Amino acid sequence: MIERTVTAHRRTGRTGGGRKMAGMPARELRPLPVPAGPQATTVLPALRRALDGDGPALLPVAPDGDAAIVEAMGADVPLRPGEDDPSNPTALVIATSGSTGTPKGVLLPAAALRASAEATHRRLGGPGHWLLAMPAHHVAGIQVLVRALLAGTPLEAVDAAAGFRPDRFATAARRSLAAPGRHYTALVPTQLRRLLDDAAGVAALREFDAVLLGGAATPPVLREQAAAAGVRVVTTYGMSETAGGCVYDGVPLDGVRLHVEAAEDGSGPVALAGPTLARGYRAQEAASAFRDGWFHTGDLGRVDGGRLEILGRADDVIITGGVNVAPVLVERVLTEHPGVREACVLGIDDPEWGQAVVAVVVPADPSAPPPVAELRTSVRDRAGAASTPKRIEFVAELPLRGPGKPDRRSLRATLTR
Known part of the structure; x- marks a missing residue:
């Protein structure tokens, strides 16, 4: 304490x-x-x-x-x-x-x-x-x-x-x-x-x-x-x-x-x-x-x-395969990549893992997003296998709520349609 x-x-x-x-x-x-x-x-x-x-x-x-x-x-x-x-x-x-x-x-x-x-x-x-x-x-x-x-x-x-x-x-x-x-x-x-x-x-x-x-x-x-x-x-x-x-x-x-x-x-x-x-x-x-x-x-x-x-929020913690993953730590690794402008990471219900780690990424250059495999490798090397996104989606911009927080509810609804 x-x-x-x-x-x-x-x-x-x-x-x-x-x-x-x-x-x-x-x-x-x-x-x-x-x-x-x-x-x-x-x-x-x-x-x-x-x-x-x-x-x-x-x-x-x-x-x-x-x-x-x-x-x-x-x-x-x-x-x-x-x-x-x-x-x-x-x-x-x-x-x-x-x-x-x-x-x-x-x-x-x-x-x-x-x-x-x-x-x-x-x-x-x-x-x-x-x-x-x-x-x-x-x-x-x-x-x-x-x-x-x-x-x-x-x-x-x-x-x-x-x-x-x-x-x-x-x-x-x-x-x-x-x-x-x-x-x-x-x-x-x-x-x-x-x-x-x-x-x-x-x-x-x-x-x-x-x-x-x-x-x-x-x-x-x-x-x-x-x-x-x-x-x-x-x-x-x-x-x-x-x-x-x-x-x-x-x-x-x-x-x-x-x-x-x-x-x-x-x-x-x-x-x-x-x-x-x-x-x-x-x-x-x-x-x-x-x-x-x-x-x-x-x-x-x-x-x-x-x-x-x-x-991050306690209710944003992702439990995947019995391992707790803090989204903010994954987001930090992703945004350190020169090809990434912004990132939001969240958990999506998954029948095998309980929750799957999913990353929504705004590329620095929309016409040339960074390789998905390269991003996943960066996260695996820096944050561990459990934190590695099972899925990475590229978007032009993140939806926001309030003064500037990523709208995770909106993203989750989009990803689960």
Whole structure:
């Protein structure tokens, strides 16, 4: 059993404005459609009121309003007992499906959002100017807005029309970098990969004091490419339930506690605690993931050299022929091949093996994918025979969900048709 604790040294800031008298009506939960691109800044006043407790709790949703999420989160029903606290109001309810596909509303108190933003600034070297490059109705995006509010700096955003484009990132970066001080942005691996393939994108990235990278597993080869290009990447691990990333480059932020229930091989379930933790789920008073002050993530990890390494979701582990295979380890081997751009590995039901290891690969050159036999040999030599994919499928791109995670459910459905 391994546990790492980092002592908190933080100022709490203002956590509540109105509604401090007992007997007042329950606070409203109001949908907050967050526009894409520069128009996202229009939600900053409402976000500030939610953080101060002077306005309703907010449910960030996509620009179209996302009626299904609004209904699933019960946005027409005020916050229930236990879902709010006048001394530390619930500022945001973040809709997340996690790995199950079932929508859940994560109740984030103002203090958790502030603690996360302030700890991030301390870790990165101080408050600075933020460039928003991802949808702000997800926790990683909305936290960029929160950090900008707390830093008191103008927020710039990438024009998101027709999707993420390196030239538009570079244009927005020039506006952000023109201001004096420190400069930060946050990306998912797919965005970073596209920027590294673009000269203007690389030139812009080099000017940032830190580029937070999260939302999905980061292949080591991608981080190496960024470092070689002079880009200061900081990998983040966290989720909506922890107010976004709370472990940076494998080390918990101030006040965050990390616990790994390690087995003989040093790996085990990951749990997190500390000031960035959500108070639970909307309409779920006794959610099993929140126990004894800890959030049990459902991820597997190990601590190596004092740093957390995530091995993937516990329910993504493939059991093939009685052997446990961690998909992320196979994906790392595949993405180190120069002919592979991205890879997603999953288990498909198999009458002989129980589950068969199957790899979905995005080739670096779609017209000349790497030889399947060569990829299988690389995995066998590096990760063992059990990890060797029984099947490798090439695709133009991986389907994504949320801010940038591979959509394993969609891939599995496609592979089993």
